[in-house]
Amino acid sequence: MRFTISILILCLSFHYTISPTTIHGRSVNIADGDTFTLLDDNNTQHRIRIEGIDAPERGQAFSNKSREYLAKMIVGKRLTVTYTEKDRYGRILGKVTTDSVHDVNLRMIQSGMAWHYSYYNSEKEYADAEKEARKNKVGLWFDNDPTTVQRNYPIGSVDLNRNHSSDVLV
Numbered sequence: 001m002r003f004t005i006s007i008l009i010l011c012l013s014f015h016y017t018i019s020p021t022t023i024h025g026r027s028v029n030i031a032d033g034d035t036f037t038l039l040d041d042n043n044t045q046h047r048i049r050i051e052g053i054d055a056p057e058r059g060q061a062f063s064n065k066s067r068e069y070l071a072k073m074i075v076g077k078r079l080t081v082t083y084t085e086k087d088r089y090g091r092i093l094g095k096v097t098t099d100s101v102h103d104v105n106l107r108m109i110q111s112g113m114a115w116h117y118s119y120y121n122s123e124k125e126y127a128d129a130e131k132e133a134r135k136n137k138v139g140l141w142f143d144n145d146p147t148t149v150q151r152n153y154p155i156g157s158v159d160l161n162r163n164h165s166s167d168v169l170v
Contacts, residue, residue: 018084023092025081027074032057033066033114035091038079048081049091052105052121053114062140066113073101112139115146 025040033055038046055070056063074096083094096104108114109129116123116130133141140146 020082020084022080022082025079026077027071027079030067030071030075032063033070033108036070036074038081046081047089047091048096049087049089049093050096050105050108050114051083051093052095052117052123052126053108054117055108055114056140061143061146062113065139066108069111069113070104070108073104073107074098109133110138112137112141115140 025038028039029037034050055066077098080097081094112133116126
């Protein structure tokens with residue numbers, strides 16, 4: 001009996017595990033350094049929010065440079081976006097790759113064209129990349145006090161254990 005219950009629980013846990021979805025296509029519009037529109041292979045447009053990063057908004061320092069840097073990496077390239085969820089605005093929160101760039105999200109942080117969005121993402125590799133970019137004063141870190149984007153908290157003061165389920169749609 002215990003064995004049967006254990007198997008049932010195991011099967012149910014697999015049933016409720018969210019598996020990543022992958023879409024392929026090309027960018028048709030770059031809104032800023034962390035958002036673009038992807039036209040998939042079925043000619044359907046998807047609004048993509050690059051997961052784990054936060055780039056300067058229009059009118060902020062490095063906004064144009066961030067947008068241009070992203071455009072150089074993805075425009076004219078075949079893109080793959082892997083995701084498991086959408087944000088509260090209906091945008092796909094995804095990891096972006098090209099044939100030549102394994103992790104566009106990480107590259108934006110390494111280049112200093114975006115912050116690691118630690119409020120919603122706890123990837124150590126992203127946090128380490130931001131620390132390195134800061135140390136080397138790369139991109140937006142050239143400024144001693146870069147403006148944070150849409151953050152209501154100081155950099156580094158985020159409680160990563162906070163439940164953000166109200167901000168994300170599955």
